[in-house]
Amino acid sequence: LGATARGGFVRFKADIPTTISKGAPDFCSVYVVNKGKVSSQRNSIRAAPRVSPLRSQIAAQCQAQSVAAPKPEPPSQRWSSSSRGSDPSETPRVDNFRSPFARGGIGNTRKSYADLSHMSMPDSADISFISSTGRRSIDYHPAIPARMSNSSADSYDHSFEMSRTPSKWGGDSFGGGMDHTNFSQTSSSSYSSLGMADDVEAEMKRLRLELKQTMDMYSTACKEALTAKQKASELQRWKMEEEQKTQDSRITEGSAMAMIEREKARAKAAIEAAEASQRIAEMEVQKRITAEKKLLKEAEDRKSRGGGGMSHEVRYRRYSIEEIEQGTDRFNDARKVGEGGYGPVYKGFLDHTQVAIKVLRPDAAQGRSQFQQEVEVLSCIRHPNMVLLLGACPEYGCLVYEYMASGSLDDCLFRRGGGPVIPWQHRFRICAEIATGLLFLHQTKPEPLVHRDLKPGNILLDRNYVSKISDVGLARLVPPSVADTVTQYRMTSTAGTFCYIDPEYQQTGMLGVKSDIYSFGVMLLQIITAKPPMGLTHHVGRALERGALLDMLDPAVPDWPVDEAQCLAEMALRCCELRRKDRPDLGTVVLPELNRLRTLGEDNMQYCGTIRGGGGGGMFSSPFQSNISRPHAEMTSDSSQYPRSVFSSRAGDSPMPPRRSNSSRCIYTHTDTAKYIHTTSGMVEMGVGMGVVAAALAVVLLPWLWAAAADLVWRPHAVARAFSRQGIRGPQRHFFAGNLGEAKAMRAAARAGEAMDRSSHDIVPRVLPHLRAWASRYGKVFLWWSGSRPRLCVGDYGMVRRILSDKAGLFVKPEPVPAIVAMMGMGLALAAGDDWARHRRVVHPAFAMDKLKMMTGAMAACAGEVVRAWEARAKAAASGEVTVEVGHWFMELTADVISLTAFGSSYRQGKEVFLAQQELKHLAFAAINSVRVPGMKYLPTKANVRRWQLERTMRDTLMAIIDERLSAAKDASVYGTDLLGLMLEANAGDGGQSVMSMDEIVDECKTFFFAGHDTTAHLLTWAMFLLGTNPEWQQRLREEVLQECGGADTPLHGDALNKLKLVTMVLYETLRLYGAVYMFVRKAAADVDLCGVKVPKGTVLSIPIAMLHRDEEEWGADAGEFNPLRFRDGVGRAAAHPSALLSFSVGPRSCIGQDFAMLEAKATLALILRRFAFEVAPEYVHAPADFLTLQPLHGLPVGLKLLDPYRL
Structure with a gap:
């Protein structure tokens, strides 16, 4: 039951729940509900009876009344009269049953259910006020359909059957003689008037509203429970993800710790090996000291015994200074035959013998120790291939040798x-x-x-x-x-x-x-x-x-x-x-x-x-040349017994027989000559049959020969005529070779010529002599030929900018020679189209500026090892100065940096790759300057066989590095954030656009191994040359480095390096004057208009960067001089065109690693400038040479002087 809505002060009578609770049978339980909760209850005290006691009473009463009851009216008349309305004095209608929930002034006439025991009900009638679903049941009202639960529907139908069918009203339940009046009178004590129906309906509405509110609250509670369950599920899922991340982190940490332990083990093993070596060295030193002591003791013993000591001490003929002066005519300059670091050498006569006298120069470094050493060595040894020491003058440091x-x-x-x-x-x-x-x-x-x-x-x-x-x-x-x-x-x-x-x-x-x-x-x-x-x-x-x-x-x-x-x-x-x-x-x-x-x-x-x-x-x-220059086998001296005509074709009229060689020998005899004549006659007969075969082959090869003729004759003629009509000329093309012969001859002459002056920076006559000569004759844009392939040299900045900024694919990279592909792979430098875009997306994050700053420590650590090695050598020298060939050091340094930062390895692991790339670079340079014959790259020539061997070596080395990374990431499934890690992660993708195959990863490794190693090393080498020949700029850079980066003990960091403006200017000027890449090439992918010039498809465009960087119209009158101040306002304002500096290229294919190279160069120069003052050694020969990249032909020896850190 629902609790009443009225308060205690308003309610004067007992409310419905209280009344029903009191009147309900003792076998019923009554629950009063208020706001969704049970406010009170009354439990049953016994079980419900099988048959209601009211049934028997009602049946007896109906039976007693059925004897005297008049014949009832037809049901239709009764119901019709009651429906039209009746007088208030008439018998109440059936629909006036009083509800047990009715309120009103019935007072004491209300009876409890226990008092209705005398009423008779059908056996199946059971009074229930609470349905099985919790809804209240109400009395039947014939005019209003009753709301009854499913559990009470059967009993209702059985108890009040008379209301459905008129024939059953009087005959079944109350007897045939029971009329409407008697029924009203009988039930008048249990029902109220019709006016109470409104109250019942109002109460029902209120209860329905309360039920609706309860159901809404229940629905809300269910929704909240569902939401809480979802949140709990999400929380559980988040917890599991966090646990997985923690587990992954733990695995990664374990892998890192394992790597650290391995490195510690390696370091420990190296330290132990070094300590063992040191112990062995100390043992050897101790043995030597013991031996020396023993020898000294023996010498003292012999000296104490007399005689023997004098003979052991005096081992050479002692000359006086007077004898030496007399023998050299008092050191006459006419007798001077040479001079070395020890001192001058004179020709003289001593003891009637011609001798050579070497005199110690007073200012010779360590001259006295050298004198003593030479006397001790030469006085105790005799050998026909050792100079004989005749004597010496120890007072004046003169040595007398045989002449x-x-x-x-x-x-x-x-x-x-x-x-x-x-x-x-x-x-x-x-x-x-x-x-x-x-x-x-x-x-x-x-x-x-x-x-x-x-x-x-x-x-x-x-x-x-x-x-x-x-x-x-x-x-x-x-x-x-x-x-x-x-x-x-x-x-x-x-x-x-x-x-x-x-x-x-x-x-x-x-x-x-x-x-x-x-x-x-x-x-x-x-x-x-x-x-x-x-x-x-x-x-x-x-x-x-x-x-x-x-x-x-x-x-x-x-x-x-x-x-x-x-x-x-x-x-x-x-x-x-x-x-x-x-x-x-x-x-x-x-x-x-x-x-x-x-x-x-x-x-x-x-x-x-x-x-x-x-x-x-x-x-x-002998007039004969080497055996390999002869067309036939070499003849020996034994052939002199044969007639003169046998070797007249090679030896001419010389009577001297050719020399013998151990490499190849062949003796012509009369028998051999006869065999040769007989064999020749047989071959004539075979020639007829071979002619038929040759004719058949000619027919088969005719299309190929026609295409070759078109490439060699017709197409070059058409291209040359097309350019000639536009006013573009060039050197005369030679059949098959084009202008390669002239270019090769000019290069050889330039390289064999005199070295350049150190103050001159015009390298074009040595590096590109043929282009300089042709440009002076035909202008900035001219046509020349590499075999049968046309090359358009473009020396105009407007055209160059148009070519390099192309995004429509009109100017692509030409097909590289096989040696370049083997050296660099089809990575970013050589890839094109979608492959290039896909590779760049994968690689680009590895060279983001935030990651580059994180690499500064590794760069400084590698460069620091080089600086410390130079310091050790300088400290070992008495003067604190040492000469080193910096190019070799920088090669190893840059190789170590790119290996460590991009691939997580070291120079030693990738050494085979670096050495192979240097060898392939020379093979590629030779191939570029030679005529390319179709199909030649497949033939097993010496160069091709060597190229294949180097390719296998490089791939094996790179795959070992990749496999090591894959093994380290096998458990953690983390490949790393460096370049190799990003590529391996792309390789393990799910098939998206950024996926790279393993072959592509190997190619990219080749590209970055070469680009990050070779070009950066040459940049550092030429920067050292320019600073070594310009000491005032060297001092300015040193002051800037000390101001921004601190002293020698201060670690370097990326932000400080970015503040080195003067260092940046010097590096840009180095790239302008001595850029590692001195020429770009592109190819026209279609017939294109290039700034008014019609360029046919397939034409190769040569962009001579070295010439463009020295263009006075672009860079000013001082274009050939070293002037870093031109970059004080940035690269874009250094010349007339904003993109005039082409060392890193411009446009969409600009170098992705230029920031990496500049940061590495800054870190290295900063460390060197803080510790050394340097200058180019006197023995340096200034001869820049081109081997795909620009480098010193004879290396760069630099004299280093260690600086006092306390005076900086």
Whole structure:
């Protein structure tokens, strides 16, 4: 039941819930509900009876009344009269049943349900006030349909059946004689008047409203419960995600810790190895000290016994200064034959013998120690290939040697004073003699002797050109236990001559017997080439790769045995390996080969004639050239027994038979001649059949030949005519080769010419001499030919800007040569179209400025290692100054930086890639300047085979780096945020546009390995050159670095580097004058109008950056000078055009790594400027050269002076 809505003060009578609760049977439970809650209840005290007690009473009463009851009216009449309205005095209608919920003034006439026990009901009638669904049941009203629950519907139908059918009204429930009046009178005590119906309806409305409100509240509660459940689910899901993230972080942290532990283990192993080496070195030092003490004790014992000590101490003939003055005519300048770092050398006579006297210069550095060392060494050794020390004057530092009439090997090779040319037979013998003497020094007992200054100037030749080693003043003794090892050497201060010093000895100061092997290798190359030592190993190596060693050999010797010379050159290059362990052993490898060559020379000594002075050939030798220059096999001296006509076609009228060679021999006999004639007659018969086959092949190949003829003849003629009509001319095209022959000749002449002045920065005549010559003749825009392919040289800035800013795909990159593809891969630098856009989307985030700033620490750490190595070498020198070849250092530095920051590796891991790319660069340069024949790249030529080998090596190395990253990310599923990590993440994608295949990742690795290593190294090298030749700018930059970045101990950070305005200006000026990339090329993808010039499809456009950067109309009158102030207002205002600086290109294909390169260069220069003052070494030769990238031809030696940090 619903509680009443009226308060206690308003309600005067008992409310309905209270009344029903009191009158309800004791087997019913009554619940009063208020606002959705049970406010009170009354529980039942017994179970409900099976049959209601009212039924029997009602049945008995109806039976008693049925006897006297009159015949009832028809139901239709009764209901019709009542429906029309009746008098108030008439019997009440059936619809006046009083509801148990009615309110009114019935008073005591209201009866309880217990008092109705005398009423008779059907068996199925059951009075229920609460339905099974919780809704109240009401009494039946014949005029108003009752609201009854499903559970009470059956009982209702059974109890009040009479209301449905008139025939059942009187016959079934109340008897046939029961009339309407009697029924009204019988039920008058239980029902109220009709007026109470309104109250019932109002109450029902109120209850329905309360029920609706309750249901609304229930619905709201359900919604809130559902919302709470959803929130709980989301909370649980968030909790699980957080737990997963925590787990991933824990796994990542575990992987990182594992990597750290591995690195710690490696570092620990390295430290332990270093400590072990140090302990071994200390043990060796201790052994040596013990041995020296023992020797001193023995010497003292011998001295105490007398006689023996004097003979041990005096080992040489002592001359007085008067004897030496008399022998040199008081040091007459006419007797002066040379001068070195030790002092002048005079020719004289002592003891009626011609001698050479070397006099110590008073200001010679360490001259006294060198004197003592040379006396001690030469006085106790005797060897036919060692200069003989005759005596000395220790008071004045004079050394007396046997006189060597032919002077030094250096003078003879370069023919100073018009000397004779040394034949190849004597050169081979000299090489073997030097190796013999050097091996004698290295096998000196009890301790090996290292010369330390082996060079042609210290090799003397007597009148018979027998070589002898001199100048052992820098020689050092090495403990015998470590003489032949790799890891342990004697620590000394670096000494020797630049270009001959062992690089490993130069870096570490660790001396060993193989330090002389490096110097000997350089000297061997000089003996066969007669060229300066600067960069000689590089050029000979390139010549061997191209198969053009004959161009490198001394042209004064006309009949070089090229095969033997090649063997000697290859062995010399092995001697010049950067690492000691890679150099061959002198006694077991080098000397046997040299003895073989000496034997060959001695066998052919009869053909070299006598050495004579003057120009020309320099000897009377055989007119025959090397065996590889002959069209047939070489003949031996045994062929002299045959008729003269047998070799007249090659030997002419010379009576001298050709020399013998160990490389290839073939003897012609009469039998061979007869066989040749018989074979020739048979071949004539076969020729007829071969002609038919050739005709068939001609028919098959006719279309291909027609296309080739069109490419070689018709199309070049049409293109040349089209440009000629527009007023664009150029050099005359030659069939098949175009203008490549002229260009190659101009390049060779420029490279062989005199070196540039250091103050001159006009590199175009050396780098692009052919374009400079043609531009001066035909204008800024002209046509030239690379084979049958037209090239339009574009020297106009307006056209260049139009080409580089193209976004419609009209100007694309031409197809690169296979060597360039092998070197760089089809990465960003060479990709085009959608591939280029897809790759750039993947790669670009790795070079965002925020990430670049995070890389500053790694860049500074790598550069710091280089600076510390230079500091160690400078501190080891007494003067605090040291000379280094900075190009080599910068190559390793930039390789280490790009490996660490972009690929998470190191230079050592990617060393094979860097070395292979340098070799491929020279192969590519040779291919670019040669005629490209279709299909040639598939043939197994020497260059192609080498290219394939290098490609496999690079791929194996890169895949090892990639596999290592994949293994590290296997558990954490995190590849990293560097360049390699982004590419691997793109490779593991779900097939979107940014997915990269593994081959594409390898190609991009090649691109960034080369671009981040080679070009940045050359930028730093040329910046050091410009600052070394402009000390005032060097000081200005040092002051800026100290102001913005702090002292030498202050760590660098990205924000400070971005404030280095002067450093940035100098780097931009370096890029303008000595940019690594000196030319761009593009190809017209269709017939296009280029600023009024009609360019046919397929024309290659050459953009000479080096020439454009020196255009006075664009850059001003000082375009050829070093003036960084032109960039003080930024790059866009440095020239007439905003995009005049083309070093990093412009437009959509601009270099993605330019910020990376600039930041790395700033960090490196800042560290160097804080610690050193430097200048270009005097031996530097200013000769910029082009090998795809611009670099110094002979390297860049720089003198470094350590600065005092407290004075900065």
